[in-house]
Amino acid sequence: MSGERDIVLREQFSVAGRDFGRAGTVSTTIKSMLKQIGFPPDVIRRVAIATYEAEMNVVVYADRATVTFEVTPAEIVVTLEDQGRGIADIEEAMREGFSTATDEIREMGFGAGMGLPNIKKNSDDLKVTSEVGVGTTVRIKVLAHQ
Amino acid sequence: MAIEKYYHAHEVNREACDGRMECLRACPTDAIRVKDGKAHFISELCVDCGECLNACPHGAFVPLADTLEGTPRKGKLRVAVPSPVLYSQFPSEAGPRRILRGLLQIGFDHVFDVAKACDWATLATRLYLKEHTGRWPVISSFCPAVVRLIQVKYPELTKNILPLQAPREITAREAKRKLARENGISESEVEAVYITPCPAKVVSIRQPAEGTRSFLDTAIAISEIYPALREAVSEPDHEIKDELFEDITYGPGWSSLGGITGLLETKRWIAVSGMSDVTKLLDDIENSKLRNVEFIEAAACLGGCIGGSLVVENVYVARSRTIRLAQKYGHNIARHEHRAERLYHSGFFSLESPIAPRPLSPLDPDIAKAIAKVKERDEIYASLPKIDCGACGSPTCMAFAEDVVKGYAELSACVVSAARAAH
Numbered sequence: 001m002s003g004e005r006d007i008v009l010r011e012q013f014s015v016a017g018r019d020f021g022r023a024g025t026v027s028t029t030i031k032s033m034l035k036q037i038g039f040p041p042d043v044i045r046r047v048a049i050a051t052y053e054a055e056m057n058v059v060v061y062a063d064r065a066t067v068t069f070e071v072t073p074a075e076i077v078v079t080l081e082d083q084g085r086g087i088a089d090i091e092e093a094m095r096e097g098f099s100t101a102t103d104e105i106r107e108m109g110f111g112a113g114m115g116l117p118n119i120k121k122n123s124d125d126l127k128v129t130s131e132v133g134v135g136t137t138v139r140i141k142v143l144a145h146q
Numbered sequence: 147m148a149i150e151k152y153y154h155a156h157e158v159n160r161e162a163c164d165g166r167m168e169c170l171r172a173c174p175t176d177a178i179r180v181k182d183g184k185a186h187f188i189s190e191l192c193v194d195c196g197e198c199l200n201a202c203p204h205g206a207f208v209p210l211a212d213t214l215e216g217t218p219r220k221g222k223l224r225v226a227v228p229s230p231v232l233y234s235q236f237p238s239e240a241g242p243r244r245i246l247r248g249l250l251q252i253g254f255d256h257v258f259d260v261a262k263a264c265d266w267a268t269l270a271t272r273l274y275l276k277e278h279t280g281r282w283p284v285i286s287s288f289c290p291a292v293v294r295l296i297q298v299k300y301p302e303l304t305k306n307i308l309p310l311q312a313p314r315e316i317t318a319r320e321a322k323r324k325l326a327r328e329n330g331i332s333e334s335e336v337e338a339v340y341i342t343p344c345p346a347k348v349v350s351i352r353q354p355a356e357g358t359r360s361f362l363d364t365a366i367a368i369s370e371i372y373p374a375l376r377e378a379v380s381e382p383d384h385e386i387k388d389e390l391f392e393d394i395t396y397g398p399g400w401s402s403l404g405g406i407t408g409l410l411e412t413k414r415w416i417a418v419s420g421m422s423d424v425t426k427l428l429d430d431i432e433n434s435k436l437r438n439v440e441f442i443e444a445a446a447c448l449g450g451c452i453g454g455s456l457v458v459e460n461v462y463v464a465r466s467r468t469i470r471l472a473q474k475y476g477h478n479i480a481r482h483e484h485r486a487e488r489l490y491h492s493g494f495f496s497l498e499s500p501i502a503p504r505p506l507s508p509l510d511p512d513i514a515k516a517i518a519k520v521k522e523r524d525e526i527y528a529s530l531p532k533i534d535c536g537a538c539g540s541p542t543c544m545a546f547a548e549d550v551v552k553g554y555a556e557l558s559a560c561v562v563s564a565a566r567a568a569h
């Protein structure tokens with residue numbers, strides 16, 4: 001049967017660790033595509049915030065990542081698969097206020113330990129998996145109809 | 147239904163346009179296309195920033211403001227409400243008094259200075275920030291081009307816009323009330339004329355987004371009024387009707403970037419100008435990247451309104467003058483505090499209705515079809531040379547791919563692809 005679910009838009013982007021100059025461009029691109037498709041503003045807002053936080057975590061803590069963006073009329077899924085140091089204790093990382101940011105990073109306005117909690121708050125489903133010394137995968141899902 | 151047709155205060159003079167692409171590149175919202183060698187702009191995308199007026203070497207983008215001679219009077223009394231930018235267009239010795247008097251000499255029945263309303267509005271902004279419980283940061287509402295950029299490209303952020311009247315509107319409303327009362331006429335018989343530095347404010351008067359109506363009736367460009375006013379201002383000083391201008395003060399706040407924020411109590415502010423930096427900042431806000439920022443002062447024109455497209459003086463010269471004027475006529479806004487607070491709580495400054503989003507139409511009203519079209523667009527884009535040459539008449543290869551999907555353009559219009567295929 002062919003229906004709404006068959007229509008899938010799939011795009012890939014890459015993010016470089018430590019590249020603060022370009023940080024945020026992937027979430028901005030994703031946001032503008034969602035606007036052109038015409039998703040409700042609140043859905044777009046949630047995807048943008050969650051993607052931005054995850055993108056920043058790659059920039060701050062990882063070496064590089066591939067971002068896969070998949071859209072169907074029913075849902076939006078953003079997956080960030082990074083290579084980097086990984087997270088030893090995911091539960092701890094998810095806690096509001098937990099951060100391992102250095103002073104230098106804090107001076108740039110990050111390191112409040114709010115990123116992952118924000119992603120959780122703005123997504124309908126969140127999966128974080130990680131292997132220390134290898135990398136972290138963050139999968140964010142937001143439903144199109146709230 | 148949303149308004150189908152948006153008013154704009156500029157148009158293309160097709161005779162003067164020779165199809166160069168300066169405007170194409172200058173437009174921050176990619177609203178301009180060149181077709182058959184002539185430029186035009188897409189109404190729903192245009193946010194009235196005026197960049198195209200600055201960019202065109204032939205003056206083919208022309209403002210549609212009123213004129214001193216050409217626009218018929220709309221009432222018994224014609225009162226000038228000059229943007230404070232006007233003062234920066236003359237050597238600072240001229241000073242506000244002579245300029246205001248000059249406006250009377252060239253035909254206005256009255257003039258009302260905006261300075262007091264600027265002070266009030268600054269105080270009202272302070273009070274608003276103190277009581278605000280909604281989303282941060284609050285974004286200034288005085289620049290109509292920024293307001294429209296938010297309505298069109300950042301619809302969710304309309305909720306962040308400061309819902310207070312701009313000083314020009316407050317001044318016009320007060321002028322009408324006062325003159326109607328004093329002369330025993332109705333307010334509608336008082337015509338309030340804004341002397342504007344930009345087309346954006348003309349639009350905000352003729353098709354307000356900032357409320358249901360504007361208290362200004364007419365808008366004349368600073369550049370239009372300048373020659374006559376210059377002559378009047380340079381005449382030897384004769385009797386100044388002092389009672390009219392007794393309390394002249396000058397705060398550069400609302401004409402030059404950073405002035406409003408500098409007077410706020412919070413130190414958590416950002417002042418930004420120029421469409422490309424404003425856009426970047428709005429992206430950051432939308433991503434909720436800006437934490438701990440309470441107020442954004444945003445002006446479409448580089449340097450603030452002194453950089454408007456309908457001024458005559460170089461923005462840096464004007465900036466230096468605003469600083470000197472502020473030193474000479476500067477003041478302590480605290481003296482208005484009690485009055486402003488009372489007025490604030492009576493709703494004196496509030497916008498009559500909130501600013502509504504004006505989102506762009508999606509690629510298709512049906513989400514599934516829209517997704518398919520984004521896919522198609524990206525496929526087309528992948529096949530294009532990605533050099534953003536503009537020869538097709540669209541500002542970028544991406545905009546061109548979108549135009550093809552929307553049916554505005556033919557793929558064959560890409561001359562570079564065609565040339566490559568021929569090899």
Ligand SMILES: Nc1ncnc2c1ncn2[C@@H]1O[C@H](COP(=O)(O)OP(=O)(O)OP(=O)(O)O)[C@@H](O)[C@H]1O
Binds near residue numbers: 058
């Ligand atoms: N992609 C990642 N790779 C490695 N470690 C990560 C990654 N993402 C998060 N972490 C770890 O999890 C911690 C918490 O992340 P979170 O985004 O919640 O806060 P933060 O980045 O420290 O601060 P904020 O996001 O408020 O700027 C980080 O300090 C870091 O130690």
Ligand code: SF4
Binds near residue numbers: 175193194196
């Ligand atoms: S006014 Fe600004 S947005 Fe409108 S067409 Fe000109 S450059 Fe583009």
Ligand code: SF4
Binds near residue numbers: 288
């Ligand atoms: S910054 Fe000032 S002059 Fe420029 S468009 Fe905005 S309101 Fe007009």
Ligand SMILES: [Mg+2]
Binds near residue numbers: 053056057111
């Ligand atoms: Mg983070």
